[in-house]
Amino acid sequence: MGGIFSVDGPLMQVLNKLADLLALSVLWLIGCLPVVTIGASTTALYYAVIKMIHGEGRVSSNFFKSYKQNLKQAIAVELIMAVAGLILFIDFRYAFAMQGAFAEFLSIATFCMLIIYAALLSYLFPLLSRFYYTTGVLFKNAALIALLNLPYTIVILLLNLLPWLLFFLRMDWFFRLMPVIVFLVPGLTAYVNSLMFLRIFRKYTPKEVLEEEEKKLAQ
Numbered sequence: 001m002g003g004i005f006s007v008d009g010p011l012m013q014v015l016n017k018l019a020d021l022l023a024l025s026v027l028w029l030i031g032c033l034p035v036v037t038i039g040a041s042t043t044a045l046y047y048a049v050i051k052m053i054h055g056e057g058r059v060s061s062n063f064f065k066s067y068k069q070n071l072k073q074a075i076a077v078e079l080i081m082a083v084a085g086l087i088l089f090i091d092f093r094y095a096f097a098m099q100g101a102f103a104e105f106l107s108i109a110t111f112c113m114l115i116i117y118a119a120l121l122s123y124l125f126p127l128l129s130r131f132y133y134t135t136g137v138l139f140k141n142a143a144l145i146a147l148l149n150l151p152y153t154i155v156i157l158l159l160n161l162l163p164w165l166l167f168f169l170r171m172d173w174f175f176r177l178m179p180v181i182v183f184l185v186p187g188l189t190a191y192v193n194s195l196m197f198l199r200i201f202r203k204y205t206p207k208e209v210l211e212e213e214e215k216k217l218a219q
Helices: 010-032 038-054 059-097 101-130 135-148 150-169 171-176 178-183 185-202 207-218
Strands: none
Touching: 010 038, 010 059, 010 178, 010 185, 038 059, 038 101, 038 185, 059 101, 059 135, 101 135, 101 150, 101 185, 135 150, 150 171, 150 185, 171 178, 178 185
16 A cells, blocks of 8 residues: 555656646646637647656646747647638538528538548647647648548547537536636646657657657666
């Protein structure tokens, strides 16, 4: 029993990780406050979580490092996705206002585009946290990687949408769990997703980088 409750025991390791994820959730929320920086904050969250998994540095330092480094590009990516999301929302509202076979076709087509949009959004900022791409290449690679890793993409997408599904299906539960959702879910979701992203991104990471990361993990 002493081993379980020791400083280096499994229980303390879990509690330390939860504390780090809680801190990252708070930092993510603060970073999102200007709204236009949600993308930069999400990129920094994934960067810090992956560094945490590798046992590299302090979570706060890693978060702010990535936030500053990717701020401009993340804002540009976010604005592009915001415009695309607005167009899809208008199309969806327009399709529901119409009647007939074409309206049904337009609704189905727009819904499919929304799923693709959500999948692309799930990959853009984690990719930005991991690789140096121009914005055009970032969008292209996010789409290709999401498609080539479809089983992972479906799981990641469901995890990202889970709080929203809870909101629409059980609003009473959503508000009861609000403190957990606000202060833990962002970091915890990023952590679970990052375990999958590390497997996915491994295929596209240079061999020398992987060898360096494996050396650090072995220490």
